[in-house]
Amino acid sequence: MKTVYITRRERFNAAHKLHREDWSDEKNLEVFGKCSNKNWHGHNYTIYVTVKGTPSKETGFVMNLKILSRILKEEIIEPLDHKNMNLDVPFMKGVIPTTENLAIKIWETIEARVKDSGGELVKIRIEETENNFVEYFGGKEPF
Amino acid sequence: MKTVYITRRERFNAAHKLHREDWSDEKNLEVFGKCSNKNWHGHNYTIYVTVKGTPSKETGFVMNLKILSRILKEEIIEPLDHKNMNLDVPFMKGVIPTTENLAIKIWETIEARVKDSGGELVKIRIEETENNFVEYFGGKEPF
Amino acid sequence: MKTVYITRRERFNAAHKLHREDWSDEKNLEVFGKCSNKNWHGHNYTIYVTVKGTPSKETGFVMNLKILSRILKEEIIEPLDHKNMNLDVPFMKGVIPTTENLAIKIWETIEARVKDSGGELVKIRIEETENNFVEYFGGKEPF
Amino acid sequence: MKTVYITRRERFNAAHKLHREDWSDEKNLEVFGKCSNKNWHGHNYTIYVTVKGTPSKETGFVMNLKILSRILKEEIIEPLDHKNMNLDVPFMKGVIPTTENLAIKIWETIEARVKDSGGELVKIRIEETENNFVEYFGGKEPF
Amino acid sequence: MKTVYITRRERFNAAHKLHREDWSDEKNLEVFGKCSNKNWHGHNYTIYVTVKGTPSKETGFVMNLKILSRILKEEIIEPLDHKNMNLDVPFMKGVIPTTENLAIKIWETIEARVKDSGGELVKIRIEETENNFVEYFGGKEPF
Amino acid sequence: MKTVYITRRERFNAAHKLHREDWSDEKNLEVFGKCSNKNWHGHNYTIYVTVKGTPSKETGFVMNLKILSRILKEEIIEPLDHKNMNLDVPFMKGVIPTTENLAIKIWETIEARVKDSGGELVKIRIEETENNFVEYFGGKEPF
Numbered sequence: 001m002k003t004v005y006i007t008r009r010e011r012f013n014a015a016h017k018l019h020r021e022d023w024s025d026e027k028n029l030e031v032f033g034k035c036s037n038k039n040w041h042g043h044n045y046t047i048y049v050t051v052k053g054t055p056s057k058e059t060g061f062v063m064n065l066k067i068l069s070r071i072l073k074e075e076i077i078e079p080l081d082h083k084n085m086n087l088d089v090p091f092m093k094g095v096i097p098t099t100e101n102l103a104i105k106i107w108e109t110i111e112a113r114v115k116d117s118g119g120e121l122v123k124i125r126i127e128e129t130e131n132n133f134v135e136y137f138g139g140k141e142p143f
Numbered sequence: 144m145k146t147v148y149i150t151r152r153e154r155f156n157a158a159h160k161l162h163r164e165d166w167s168d169e170k171n172l173e174v175f176g177k178c179s180n181k182n183w184h185g186h187n188y189t190i191y192v193t194v195k196g197t198p199s200k201e202t203g204f205v206m207n208l209k210i211l212s213r214i215l216k217e218e219i220i221e222p223l224d225h226k227n228m229n230l231d232v233p234f235m236k237g238v239i240p241t242t243e244n245l246a247i248k249i250w251e252t253i254e255a256r257v258k259d260s261g262g263e264l265v266k267i268r269i270e271e272t273e274n275n276f277v278e279y280f281g282g283k284e285p286f
Numbered sequence: 287m288k289t290v291y292i293t294r295r296e297r298f299n300a301a302h303k304l305h306r307e308d309w310s311d312e313k314n315l316e317v318f319g320k321c322s323n324k325n326w327h328g329h330n331y332t333i334y335v336t337v338k339g340t341p342s343k344e345t346g347f348v349m350n351l352k353i354l355s356r357i358l359k360e361e362i363i364e365p366l367d368h369k370n371m372n373l374d375v376p377f378m379k380g381v382i383p384t385t386e387n388l389a390i391k392i393w394e395t396i397e398a399r400v401k402d403s404g405g406e407l408v409k410i411r412i413e414e415t416e417n418n419f420v421e422y423f424g425g426k427e428p429f
Numbered sequence: 430m431k432t433v434y435i436t437r438r439e440r441f442n443a444a445h446k447l448h449r450e451d452w453s454d455e456k457n458l459e460v461f462g463k464c465s466n467k468n469w470h471g472h473n474y475t476i477y478v479t480v481k482g483t484p485s486k487e488t489g490f491v492m493n494l495k496i497l498s499r500i501l502k503e504e505i506i507e508p509l510d511h512k513n514m515n516l517d518v519p520f521m522k523g524v525i526p527t528t529e530n531l532a533i534k535i536w537e538t539i540e541a542r543v544k545d546s547g548g549e550l551v552k553i554r555i556e557e558t559e560n561n562f563v564e565y566f567g568g569k570e571p572f
Numbered sequence: 573m574k575t576v577y578i579t580r581r582e583r584f585n586a587a588h589k590l591h592r593e594d595w596s597d598e599k600n601l602e603v604f605g606k607c608s609n610k611n612w613h614g615h616n617y618t619i620y621v622t623v624k625g626t627p628s629k630e631t632g633f634v635m636n637l638k639i640l641s642r643i644l645k646e647e648i649i650e651p652l653d654h655k656n657m658n659l660d661v662p663f664m665k666g667v668i669p670t671t672e673n674l675a676i677k678i679w680e681t682i683e684a685r686v687k688d689s690g691g692e693l694v695k696i697r698i699e700e701t702e703n704n705f706v707e708y709f710g711g712k713e714p715f
Numbered sequence: 716m717k718t719v720y721i722t723r724r725e726r727f728n729a730a731h732k733l734h735r736e737d738w739s740d741e742k743n744l745e746v747f748g749k750c751s752n753k754n755w756h757g758h759n760y761t762i763y764v765t766v767k768g769t770p771s772k773e774t775g776f777v778m779n780l781k782i783l784s785r786i787l788k789e790e791i792i793e794p795l796d797h798k799n800m801n802l803d804v805p806f807m808k809g810v811i812p813t814t815e816n817l818a819i820k821i822w823e824t825i826e827a828r829v830k831d832s833g834g835e836l837v838k839i840r841i842e843e844t845e846n847n848f849v850e851y852f853g854g855k856e857p858f
Contacts, residue, residue, distance in 0.1 A: 004529045005564040013272065015158040015183040018632070031631060033638060034225035040158040041225040042185005044272055052570065059460055060447070060527035065561060066462060082177035082184040098632035100576045122572055129156065129187055132637060135577040141624065142572035143694050143714035147815045148850040161346070174345055176352060195856065202746055203733070203813035208847060209748060241346035243290045265858055275351060278291040284338065285858035286408050286428035299558065301444040301469040304775070317774055319781060320511035326444040327511040328471005330558055368463035368470040384775035386719045415442065415473055418780060421720040427767065429837050429857035433672045434707040481713065488603060489590070489670035494704060495605060551715050571715035585844065587730040587755040606797035612730040613797040614757005616844055654749035654756040701728065701759055 005122065006062045007050040010072045012081035014089075015042040016097040040084065043128050047076065047106070050123035051114060063119040071117065075110045099128045103136035111138070148265065149205045150193040153215045155224035157232075158185040159240040183227065189270040190219065190249070194262035206262040214260065218253050242271045246279035254281070291408065292348045293336040296358045298367035300375075301328040302383040326370065329414050333362065333392070336409035337400060349405040357403065361396050385414045389422035397424070434551065435491045436479040439501045441510035443518075444471040445526040469513065475556040476505065476535070480548035492548040500546065504539045528557045532565035540567070577694065578634045579622040582644045584653035586661075587614040588669040612656065615700050619648065619678070622695035623686060635691040643689065647682045671700045675708035683710070720837065721777045722765040725787045727796035729804075730757040731812040755799065761842040762791065762821070766834035778834040786832065790825045814843045818851035826853070 017040050018032040028036040035041070049072055053062040079089050085097040091109050095101045103124050114121045127133040160183050161175035171179040178184070192215055196205040222232050228240040234252050238244045246267050257264045270276040303326050304318040314322040321327070335358055339348040365375050371383040377395050381387045389410050400407045413419040446469050447461040457465040464470070478501055482491040508518050514526040520538050524530045532553050543550045556562040589612050590604035600608040607613070621644055625634040651661050657669040663681050667673045675696050686693045699705040732755050733747040743751040750756070764787055768777040794804050800812040806824050810816045818839050829836045842848040 002533055002568045003566075003570050004532060005566075006529065007562050007564070009560045011272075013184050013186050015185040031636070037225050037227070037231070039227035039230045040183050040185065041156050041227065042158040042183065043156050044187040050564075055527065055529040055533070060525035060530045062529055062563075064460070082180050084180070084182035084184065087182045088180070096632035098627065100578065100627040100634055101632045103576060104574055104627070130154075131581045133579050134634075135579070135622075137572050137575075137577075139574045140572060141575050143709050143712060145819055145854045146852075146856050147818060148852075149815065150848050150850070152846045174350070193850075198813065198815040198819070203811035203816045205815055205849075207746070239346035241341065243292065243341040243348055244346045246290060247288055247341070274295045276293050277348075278293070278336075280289075280291075280858050282288045283858060284289050286423050286426060297559075299470050299472050301471040317779070323511050323513070323517070325513035325516045326469050326471065327442050327513065328444040328469065329442050330473040368466050370466070370468035370470065373468045374466070382775035384770065386721065386770040386777055387775045389719060390717055390770070415440075417724045419722050420777075421722070421765075423718075423720075425717045427718050429852050429855060431676055431711045432709075432713050433675060434709075435672065436705050436707070438703045479707075484670065484672040484676070489668035489673045491672055491706075493603070566715050569715060583844075585756050585758050587757040609797050609799070609803070611799035611802045612755050612757065613728050613799065614730040614755065615728050616759040654752050656752070656754035656756065659754045660752070702726075 001054055003052055004055055004062050005050050005052045006065065006068075007048050007123075008065055008068050008072060009046060009048050010069070010077055011044065011046050012077050013042065013044050014080050014083050014085050015040045016085035017041065018096060018098060020096070040086075045080070045102075046127040047072075048123075048125040049110070049121070050125075051119035052122045053118070053120060063117065067117050068114070068119065071110060071113050075113065076106055099126050099132065099134040100136075102126060103134050107136055107138055144197055146195055147198055147205050148193050148195045149208065149211075150191050150266075151208055151211050151215060152189060152191050153212070153220055154187065154189050155220050156185065156187050157223050157226050157228050158183040159228035160184065161239060161241060163239070183229075186271050188223070188245075190215075191266075191268040192253070192257075192264070193266035193268075194257060195265045196262060206260065210260050211257070211262065214253060214256050218256065219249055242269050242275065242277040243279075245269060246277050250279055250281055287340055289338055290341055290348050291336050291338045292351065292354075293334050293409075294351055294354050294358060295332060295334050296355070296363055297330065297332050298363050299328065299330050300366050300369050300371050301326045302371035303327065304382060304384060306382070326372075331366070331388075332413040333358075334409075334411040335396070335407070336411075337405035338408045339404070339406060349403065353403050354400070354405065357396060357399050361399065362392055385412050385418065385420040386422075388412060389420050393422055393424055430483055432481055433484055433491050434479050434481045435494065435497075436477050436552075437494055437497050437501060438475060438477050439498070439506055440473065440475050441506050442471065442473050443509050443512050443514050444469045445514035446470065447525060447527060449525070469515075472557050474509070474531075476501075477552075477554040478539070478550070479552035479554075480543060481551045482547070482549060492546065496546050497543070497548065500539060500542050504542065505535055528555050528561065528563040529565075531555060532563050536565055536567055573626055575624055576627055576634050577622050577624045578637065578640075579620050579695075580637055580640050580644060581618060581620050582641070582649055583616065583618050584649050585614065585616050586652050586655050586657050587612045588657035589613065590668060590670060592668070612658075617652070617674075618699040619644075620695075620697040621682070621693070622697075623691035624694045625690070625692060635689065639689050640686070640691065643682060643685050647685065648678055671698050671704065671706040672708075674698060675706050679708055679710055716769055718767055719770055719777050720765050720767045721780065721783075722763050722838075723780055723783050723787060724761060724763050725784070725792055726759065726761050727792050728757065728759050729795050729798050729800050730755045731800035732756065733811060733813060735811070755801075758843050760795070760817075762787075763838075763840040764825070764836070765838035765840075766829060767837045768833070768835060778832065782832050783829070783834065786825060786828050790828065791821055814841050814847065814849040815851075817841060818849050822851055822853055
C-alpha cells in the first residue's frame with residue numbers, strides 16, 4: 001500500500017484580537033502584548049491542509065484536489081476571509097482566536113466532510129506571520 | 144557620481160476596512176467588495192523604503208541602515224503595527240485606507256526626517272497580499 | 287498630482303518549446319538548448335501587470351483591482367493557462383514563444399482594454415523560472 | 430545515536446497532461462479538468478529529497494550533499510528537465526503523471542543508489558504549483 | 573488532549589569553514605569542497621524551533637511566543653549572529669560546524685530552558701541555503 | 716523598437732567584515748555595528764543582473780541567457796562564492812565590502828564583457844538579507 005500525502009494551500013485575510021473581557025487591560029497587555037489592541041489588528045493567513053491516501057489506479061489521485069479545494073473554500077475561506085474572527089465566524093464563537101485554537105476549530109469543521117469525499121485529514125498548518133506558524137494533527141503526536 | 148539605491152524592508156500587521164459612511168451598504172459592497180466588511184479585516188503588510196545617494200568614501204554606505212530602520216520603526220511600525228488603520232493611526236485620519244493612500248501618507252510622514260539624516264527618499268513599495276502591491280515615487284513618474 | 291503605481295499578480299501553467307522548423311535539430315539545440323526539446327516542456331509562469339494613475343478622491347483607488355483582475359483572467363489566463371503556447375494561443379501564432387515575445391504580445395492584447403477601464407498600462411513582468419524574468423514597458427526605456 | 434535529517438532541493442521544468450486514451454474527452458475533462466488539455470501544459474517542479482543518518486564524527490556529515498546532489502541530477506533532473514513526462518521519461522511509462530505517481534516512481538528510481546552511497550532515503554516532497562504539493566515516505570505513514 | 577505544534581522562525585548571519593587541521597589541504601578540498609576555503613565563507617541561516625503542547629484554556633497558547641523568542645534570541649541569535657562559528661561560539665567549540673552539528677548543539681543549548689518555560693522542544697530545522705536544510709528531533713526518528 | 720529587459724539571478728555565499736584598520740574598535744563598532752566583528756561573518760548573497768535590448772527576429776531573445784549566465788559564473792560567482800570578500804576577491808581589494816560597493820565593483824567587472832556579447836547592462840540588484848538590498852544602474856538615476 002503506497003500511502004501518499006497531498007496538501008492544498010489556501011489563503012485568507014482576517015481581523016482579530018487576543019483580549020479577555022474578564023481581565024484588566026493591564027493583564028491583557030501583559031499576556032497578549034500588542035495582540036490585545038482593542039481596535040483589532042489583522043493578518044494574511046496561509047493554511048495548508050494535508051490528506052493522505054493511496055493513489056487511485058484509475059486516476060493517479062489520492063483525492064481530486066478540485067473537491068478538496070471546494071471544501072476548503074466553502075468551510076474555511078468563505079467564513080473567514082475579510083472577516084473578524086472574534087465577531088463574524090460561527091465556529092470561532094467562545095474561543096480565544098489564537099492560531100492554535102483556529103487550527104483545532106478548522107479541523108473539527110472540515111474533518112467529516114473530507115472523509116465523506118474519500119480523503120483522510122491528517123494535518124493542518126496555519127501561518128500567521130512569516131515568523132510564526134502552527135501545526136495540528138487532530139491531537140496525534142507524530143513527533 | 145555613482146548613485147546607488149538602498150532599500151530597507153519592514154513589516155506590520157494591521158486591521159482596516161474600505162467603507163464610506165456616506166454610502167449605503169450596497170454601494171460600499173459594490174465598490175469595495177469584501178473589503179467593506181463592517182467588522183474589519185486585516186493584513187500582513189510589507190513595506191520597502193528606498194533611498195538613493197552616493198556611497199561615502201569613509202564608510203561605503205549611502206546611508207547607515209540602522210538609522211533608516213530606526214526612522215521606519217518610529218514613524219511607521221510603531222503607529223501601524225497591531226493597530227486599526229481607520230481608528231488608531233493619526234496620519235491616516237480622514238483618508239480611505241487603501242494601499243495607494245497608505246503609501247502617499249507614509250511618504251509625507253517620513254520624507255523630511257530621511258532628508259535630515261542625509262538620505263533622499265525615492266520610492267515606497269507596500270505589499271498588501273502576495274497578489275497586490277503599490278509603488279509611490281513621491282508623485283514622480285519614472286515609467 | 288500624486289501618481290501611484292498598482293500591480294496585480296496572476297499565474298498560469300503552460301507548455302512550450304523554442305524550435306524553428308526551418309532549422310536543423312542541431313542548430314535548434316545549439317541556439318535554444320534544452321528548450322528546443324521536440325516533445326515540449328513547461329513552466330509555472332508568474333505575471334505582474336502594473337497600471338499607473340492618481341488615486342480617486344472618492345475611492346482611494348488608482349483603478350479597481352477587481353476590474354484589472356477580470357481583464358487579466360479573460361485576456362491572459364483563460365487563453366494561456368494549462369495550454370500549449372505554440373499551438374493553442376491565438377495571440378502567440380507565428381511568434382517564437384520566448385518570455386520576451388510573450389511579454390510584448392500580452393501588452394498588445396490588454397493595453398486598449400486597460401485604457402477603456404480607466405487605467406494606464408505601464409509595465410508587464412513575467413517570471414519563467416526563479417532565475418529568469420523579463421520586463422516590458424511598452425517599448426519605453428525607463429532605465 | 431543522534432539521527433539527523435538532511436534535505437536537498439532540486440528543480441526541473443516539464444510538460445505533461447492527465448488524459449486517459451480509453452476515456453472520452455468529456456470524461457477526461459470532468460475528472461482531470463484543465464489538466465487534460467490534449468496539447469499538454471507544464472510546470473516548474475520543485476523536489477526535496479530527505480535522507481536520514483547519524484553525522485560522521487570525522488566530517489560532521491550525515492551524507493555528503495555533493496554525492497546526493499549528483500544522484501538527483503543523474504537520476505531525476507537529467508530524465509525530467511525540459512522533457513515531456515508522458516512521452517520522454519522511461520520511469521514514467523505506463524503511469525498517469527500525477528504528482529502522486531511521480532513521487533512514487535522517483536522513490537523507486539533512487540532508493541537503492543542512495544543506500545549504496547551510505548544514506549537512507551526517508552522522504553520525497555514535490556511541489557507542482559505554489560498551492561499543491563505531495564509527500565511520499567516510501568509507503569510509510571508517519572502521521 | 574489536543575496537542576498542537578508551534579514554530580518560531582529566527583535568522584542569523586555567520587561565517588564558518590569546514591576544514592580539519594589534521595588533514596592536508598587536498599583532503600579538505602576533496603571532502604569539504606568549496607566549504608574548506610581557508611579564509612572562511614558565510615551564510616544567512618534561518619532556524620525554525622518547534623515546541624508542542626496543549627493550548628491553555630486561559631490564553632489559547634501552547635506557549636507564549638514572546639518567551640520562546642526571548643530564549644532563542646539570548647541562546648542562539650546573540651552567540652551566533654554576525655559571528656564566526658569556528659572561533660566565536662562557545663557551544664560550537666571542538667565541533668566541525670556542519671548544519672547537522674549546529675542543529676544538535678543548538679538543541680542541547682536550549683532544551684532545558686524551553687522545558688523550564690513550560691514548553692517541550694520537539695524539532696529544530698536549519699536552512700543554510702535555499703537548496704539545503706537539516707532537521708533534528710532530539711535524536712528521535714519520526715519518519 | 717520594442718525594448719525588453721531580461722534579468723538573470725545568481726547566488727553566492729561569502730564572508731566579510733566592515734572594519735577600518737585606521738579606526739579604533741569603538742569607532743568601528745559605533746559605525747558598523749555587528750558587521751565590524753573581527754572574526755568575520757557572512758551571507759547568502761542573491762544577485763540579479765538586468766540587460767536591455769530588442770528581441771531578435773530570428774530567436775526571440777534579447778540575449779541568450781546561457782551566455783549571460785556564463786559571464787556571471789566566471790566573473791562573479793567564481794571569484795566570490797565561498798570566499799572572503801576582504802581577503803580573496805581581486806576586484807574588491809582596497810574597498811570596504813558594503814553591498815553598495817560590491818554592486819559598483821561588479822558592474823565595472825562585467826559591463827564590457829556583456830557589451831561584447833551583444834547586451835547592454837542596465838541594472839544590478841544585490842540582496843544581502845531578506846531586509847536589505849541595493850540597486851545600481853551604472854550611476855544613472857532612473858528615479
